[in-house]
Amino acid sequence: MINNETYKLYLQDLCTLLKEDAALAYRHRNESDMDKGIIHGYYRILSTIKHQFEVFGIDEKDFKMEDFDPDDLLYDKFHYSLSDSAIELDKRGRKIVQEAVKRLHKDK
Numbered sequence: 001m002i003n004n005e006t007y008k009l010y011l012q013d014l015c016t017l018l019k020e021d022a023a024l025a026y027r028h029r030n031e032s033d034m035d036k037g038i039i040h041g042y043y044r045i046l047s048t049i050k051h052q053f054e055v056f057g058i059d060e061k062d063f064k065m066e067d068f069d070p071d072d073l074l075y076d077k078f079h080y081s082l083s084d085s086a087i088e089l090d091k092r093g094r095k096i097v098q099e100a101v102k103r104l105h106k107d108k
Helices: 004-027 033-056 084-107
Strands: none
Touching: 004 033
């Protein structure tokens, strides 16, 4: 059986990953409907998480969510410091996609 500490660590990590993913999506957004939909999706997920913390009496500080306002995603006020590892993963992922696109065009 999984203990409460395992659940807490899982949720801490999940909250961090969702905030970083939202920050990357926000950072690379343009004005397309798709990008707006992605940002809105992160808004819905993260605002629901914060609301559920309140409903269940869970301290947001335990999950490093106290300084995070999902509303900022919608109102062009979003500022979230990405970890170095998230930035590096983003760079590597973009490079892999660019190389794959080049190969596809080369093979045609």
